[in-house]
Amino acid sequence: MSGLPLPPLPPIDGDATGRSMLDLLEEEHQQLDRLCTRAETEPAANDVLVATLARHLSAEEQYLYPAISGVLPEGRRVAERELAADAELLVALRHLHTSADQAALHTVTEHVRNHSHRTTAEVFPALRANCTTDELVRLGNRVEIARSAAPTRPHPGTPSTPPLNKLVDPALGVLDKLRDALTRRTTWEEDL
Incomplete structure (x- = not known):
């Protein structure tokens, strides 16, 4: 094991089952680019863009950035850089959510594309080289769970690192989903 902060799980037939965290996040980066367009x-x-991006950032903050910090030699610095970029993005995302103007959309789109490029080109290859497939699949399972419980609206100023974000984000997710249901807000791309 590479030192990732993972609780022990019993393997199924010797290996974890599911999709790699990196494959899931790369796919989401493509989806976010499509939604920006x-x-x-x-x-x-x-x-849908706001909700998808809020879920995405929550899952990355809970699992990707701790993995980066725990595994990569310069991981803590990289994670801090990404958390700072996420904080800026959440402020821009809140502006987009409340105003829905083209300038706000342009700012969010620029942040999303820069984030996707940085992580896909720099971070993901380093994690692939330093983590086992089993570890990445186990993290992928956690990312999927985190996304399903995550907020669907931007909440700048809330905790962005474990353990607090793992407590706060699901609670906010429940409230956001209730508001979404009451207002009939569409939050999934397949519902467009």
Whole structure:
């Protein structure tokens, strides 16, 4: 094991089952890019972009950044850089959520594309080289659970590192999902 902060899990037939955290996050980066483009011409895509990005950032803050800090030689510095970028993005995302104007969308789109490029080009290859497939799959399982419980609205100023974010984000997620249901807000791309 490479030193990732993972609780022990019993393996199924010797290996963890599921998808790699890096594959899931890369796929989400592509989805976010697609949603940024759609939101330019489809106002309904704005809410989905906000919700998808809020879930994505929550899952990364809970599992990707601790993995980076725990495994990579310069991991703590990289994680701090990404957390700072996420804080800026959450402020821009809140502005987009409340105003839905093109300038806010442009700012969010720029942040999303820069984030996707940095992590996909720099961080993911380093994690692939330093983590086992089993570890990345176990993290992928946790990312999927975190996304399903995550907030669907931006909450700048809330804790962005474990253990507090693992407590606060699911609680905010429940409240956000209740508000989404009451307002009939669309939060999934497949519902557009």
